[in-house]
Amino acid sequence: MKHTISALVANRSGVLAEMAEEFKRRGLNIRSISSGETETPEVSRMVICFETPDEPSSADTNCVVEAVARMAFVIQVDDLSRREFVDRELVLLKIRREGDSLSQLMQILEVFRAGVVGMGEHSVTVELSGDSERVEGLIRMLSPFGILSMARTGKIALKRGDE
Numbered sequence: 001m002k003h004t005i006s007a008l009v010a011n012r013s014g015v016l017a018e019m020a021e022e023f024k025r026r027g028l029n030i031r032s033i034s035s036g037e038t039e040t041p042e043v044s045r046m047v048i049c050f051e052t053p054d055e056p057s058s059a060d061t062n063c064v065v066e067a068v069a070r071m072a073f074v075i076q077v078d079d080l081s082r083r084e085f086v087d088r089e090l091v092l093l094k095i096r097r098e099g100d101s102l103s104q105l106m107q108i109l110e111v112f113r114a115g116v117v118g119m120g121e122h123s124v125t126v127e128l129s130g131d132s133e134r135v136e137g138l139i140r141m142l143s144p145f146g147i148l149s150m151a152r153t154g155k156i157a158l159k160r161g162d163e
Contacts, residue, residue: 005081006085022067026064087157089155090152094149094150105145
């Protein structure tokens with residue numbers, strides 16, 4: 001089962017490694033982890049997407065959230081899986097460009113509102129920002145052209161509304 005938590009943490013060295021170590025100790029697979037400064041430079045927001053066994057008890061997830069909350073550098077932690085939230089991911093893809101495939105490729109990019117950020121003689125580099133489903137959809141549509149390389153940021157997220 002997939003989960004997303006958001007933690008406000010002290011912006012200092014070693015925090016990311018300590019956080020990852022906590023998940024490793026529990027045998028949980030981190031699918032993505034992203035971290036960056038907030039509106040307060042001394043504070044970073046970490047968004048961690050992880051998996052638990054297929055049929056976990058809610059107590060398993062609660063234990064992880066509680067363990068993270070007890071870490072000395074954690075200011076606040078939220079289990080976004082239990083709330084409405086907005087999430088985005090950035091992907092950069094380098095796609096093979098052969099013959100007359102460019103017009104078909106550009107049509108797909110237009111449908112997904114993806115942008116061309118680089119063009120070579122034999123490849124096109126594109127970017128897309130969106131939720132994970134949109135990113136996965138673009139990847140599926142571009143796979144037949146040949147994906148030469150790809151970089152994804154992982155998910156960033158905030159609670160929806162006034163919370």
